[in-house]
Amino acid sequence: MSWKLFLGNASHRMIAYIYKVNHPRSIAFFNTETLPSIIEKARLGNASQLRPDERGLRPDITDVTSRSLFEIKPWNAQGLQEGREEARTYLTALNRTLLVGRPFTGGTDFSGEILICFARGHYIWHLGWQTTEPGVVQYRWTRSQQRFESAAAAYEAGQWVELTEEEMRQYGGWVGQAVEGMVSRRERLATFSGAVGIVIEVIGNTATAFFSGAITGRMGSGSGAQQPPTQGGGQVIPFPARPPPSVPPAQLLAATGMSLPR
Structure with missing residues (x-):
């Protein structure tokens, strides 16, 4: 693999690992599990409600206990946009199948x-x-x-x-x-x-x-x-993690010195 893939995979693995460490009591799934597998293993609902194009989707972090979902992306404007769109797609598909419990939302x-x-x-x-x-x-x-x-x-x-x-x-x-x-x-x-x-x-x-x-x-x-x-x-x-700034995402990216695509 190229260094870009190595670092991308390392980022996903480490961030997911630390999420699991920080939430030891949560039932959580990571991007090795597809939506049908998550739904069936956690007994969330009816996986047959997924469309064919949704059956292979693999959210980066799906926390069944907190009913939250995260997508992990690089720190730039493109990553923010892609993460937003993918999280919305996963949430829509997952919530359509639910039979019990409150709906999933974007994690914070x-x-x-x-x-x-x-x-x-x-x-x-x-x-x-x-x-x-x-x-x-x-x-x-x-x-x-x-x-x-x-x-x-x-x-x-x-x-x-x-x-x-x-x-x-x-x-x-x-x-x-x-x-x-x-x-x-x-x-x-x-x-x-x-x-x-x-x-x-x-x-x-x-x-x-x-x-x-x-x-x-x-x-x-x-x-x-x-x-x-x-x-x-x-x-x-x-x-220990420093608390994130309470500013909008666009200002947050700019404040950290990231170059935004034009």
């Missing part, structure tokens, strides 16, 4: 951020996301403006700049593989009542992910993140 108030720390001498990457309008979660990859030996120092500085295409091309595949490996192992081996640090060991053109130790409590619910290793590898570290 889901935001977060993680840091990815490479070997000493590299910039620290930042993945941040938030709900820009009901039903749409948008994400953005950036890096620290300068080099830091401490993830905590980089986070405290909070000076994130756009990644260059060369940086994404060089490291995107490694990040994607590490995130996928971590999430897959975590899903197979553990419950979602806590979170772990992840070390990304980069050797040649390959990357592996493994656990560096437990971080007590829920993902993003504390300040006890581990320091990155001083030599080699990297670490994915959860931090």
